Amino acid sequence: MNFFHAIIIAIVEGLTEFLPISSTGHMIIVSSLLGISDDEFTKLFEVVIQLGAILAVVVLYWRKFLIFDKNRVSFYLKLIVAVIPALIAGYLFSDKIDQLLESPMTVGVTLLLGGIVLLFVDDWFRNPVIDTDEKINMFTALRIGFFQCLALIPGMSRSAATIIGGMQQKLTRSEAAEFSFFLAVPTMAAATGYKLLKGRELLMAHPENLKILLIGNIVAFVVAMAAIKFFIGALKKYGFRMWGYYRIIVGGILIIALMMGKLK
Incomplete structure (x- = not known):
């Protein structure tokens, strides 16, 4: 990997980390x-690079993370509780996860299947009460933390x-998205530290x-920083359907390319 490769993959990470289209999947495709x-360094880079993206959350929502009061203590505890399932599962299945990270076909299939799910999410979870x-x-x-294990x-x-886990728990779309952003901070910080x-x-x-x-x-x-602001606006206006179609198209193209031997 050289600096050109790093910049390209970093742009992909920044654009996709907070969109429901899989940043890891896109980095695997691009690499x-x-x-x-x-x-081997590419595999490490694709995990550690997420640290830069999650710092954007801390900066954009600095009041949530840097102003300490009674409400913030509760906020931190919720994030700690939510991150525990993924930390345990990630530790127990780390070798299997590393193997899957080398499989573009896995990415293609999950992009496709996840895209189909996103087509119906807005209709499944109506009448949210947590804003x-x-x-x-x-x-x-x-x-919500158990959903993150997926x-x-x-x-x-x-x-x-x-986000889907949040909506299933009666969060509004925008609140589910924001909680997903917040949860990314401890999750990705732990993953980055472990990988380093x-x-x-x-x-x-x-x-x-x-x-x-x-x-x-x-x-x-x-x-x-730019992608987060864009996603919140697009999510409120359009919902998940547009991302579902995107995932289906990309996943389908990837599967076909792999089956035809155009991509290793």
């Missing part, structure tokens, strides 16, 4: 097209899984990779 998907995070209780947060499958989309710990020898052996990671995270941060 395959660039011919660097088998590189602020203060109304989310601990059990609701935990149930995102361990590449191509499923952490954003889609948690596992890949520390790779980074120590090639110090220039640290510069690539830095540039990549900066690019992902800037792009994600």
Whole structure:
């Protein structure tokens, strides 16, 4: 991987991390097209690069994270409770997840199936009653956390899984999206830290990779800032159907390309 590859993948990460279309799936597709998907550093980069994107959430919603009061303590506890299922599942099945990360076909299938689900989500969950995070209780947060476990499958989309989980728990679309953004912070921070710990020898052996990671995270941060604002507006106006069609088209093209041997 070089700096050009890093910037391209970072742009993809920033654009897709908070959209219900799977940032990991898109990075796997792009790295395959660039011919660097088998590189060990690429696999590390595709996880660590998410740190830049989640920092955009902290900056945009800084009042949620940086102003400490009684309500914020409850907010932090809800995020901790919600992140626990994915942390446990990610630890128990880390080797299997790493294998799936090398499978573009898995991405194609989950993009396609997830797209079909998104076509109907707006009709399934009507009459929401929770429109602020203060109304989310601990059990609701935990149930959303179990939905997040689905995102361990590449191509499923952490954003889609948690937003759908939120809507199933009677959150409004915009509140479900915002809680998904907030939940990304501890989830991705933990995933990044774990991946860096596992890949520390790779980074120590090639110090220039640290510069690539830095540039990549900066690019992902800037792009994600714009993508979050766009997604909230589009979600309120159009719902999920447009993203469902997008996933079906991309997933279908990917499956066909793989079956025809046009992509490895």
